[in-house]
Amino acid sequence: MAESPVLNDHVRTLSAKIGPLDILFRPMSRNDLDAICQLEKDIFKSPWSRRSFEIELSRPEYSHSYVLEHRHAVAAYTVLWFMADECHIANLAVAANYRNRGIGSWFLKKIIEIAKDNRSTIIHLEVRTTNDAAIRLYEKFEFEAVGIRRDYYSTGEDALLMSLPI
Numbered sequence: 144m145a146e147s148p149v150l151n152d153h154v155r156t157l158s159a160k161i162g163p164l165d166i167l168f169r170p171m172s173r174n175d176l177d178a179i180c181q182l183e184k185d186i187f188k189s190p191w192s193r194r195s196f197e198i199e200l201s202r203p204e205y206s207h208s209y210v211l212e213h214r215h216a217v218a219a220y221t222v223l224w225f226m227a228d229e230c231h232i233a234n235l236a237v238a239a240n241y242r243n244r245g246i247g248s249w250f251l252k253k254i255i256e257i258a259k260d261n262r263s264t265i266i267h268l269e270v271r272t273t274n275d276a277a278i279r280l281y282e283k284f285e286f287e288a289v290g291i292r293r294d295y296y297s298t299g300e301d302a303l304l305m306s307l308p309i
């Protein structure tokens with residue numbers, strides 16, 4: 144099996160301030176999964192299963208997952224896939240009580256840095272066509288809509304495919 148390109152080897156815990164919040168950015172671990180699975184159920188209509196996250200954590204050759212922690216609670220998390228020179232944001236969420244405080248923006252900026260460090264030349268993602276908050280966040284970082292995937296979600300909703308060359 145191929146070695147992990149660079150990411151979890153050198154992206155370690157990092158302290159930062161987002162507004163007044165002291166946060167930790169770090170790789171996701173199995174110890175986070177109780178909290179993350181609860182957030183998934185609270186946030187998404189089609190939540191990922193615990194098994195899905197376990198599979199992601201067992202595939203460091205292409206899957207890298209991170210959390211933002213505040214006072215020992217998971218405030219946000221992401222799952223990134225790296226394939227050839229592409230980074231795919233497979234999952235990204237901010238806990239409801241942490242939204243609209245710049246956490247999503249800080250996280251996305253960090254994701255872009257990680258993708259560049261990993262020699263990606265483009266970032267892709269899918270987002271529900273009705274998810275205005277997320278679409279605005281991505282547009283703020285100059286992601287562009289490049290297509291629609293019909294019936295992409297198990298709920299029958301369409302996905303907007305967005306990309307950012309980096």
Ligand SMILES: CC(C)(COP(=O)(O)OP(=O)(O)OC[C@H]1O[C@@H](n2cnc3c(N)ncnc32)[C@H](O)[C@@H]1OP(=O)(O)O)[C@@H](O)C(=O)NCCC(=O)NCCS
Nearest residue numbers: 235236237242243244245246247248269270276277279280
């Ligand atoms: C989308 C999401 C990650 C944004 O996180 P956040 O921490 O609230 O984001 P920020 O506070 O950094 O806001 C970033 C930008 O998002 C947009 N935004 C955030 N909330 C918004 C809302 N309710 N309505 C419209 N735009 C919104 C704004 O453009 C904002 O920029 P601005 O503050 O400069 O105007 C968060 O709402 C979330 O986790 N939603 C549920 C999960 C989800 O949809 N994930 C994305 C799946 S693809």
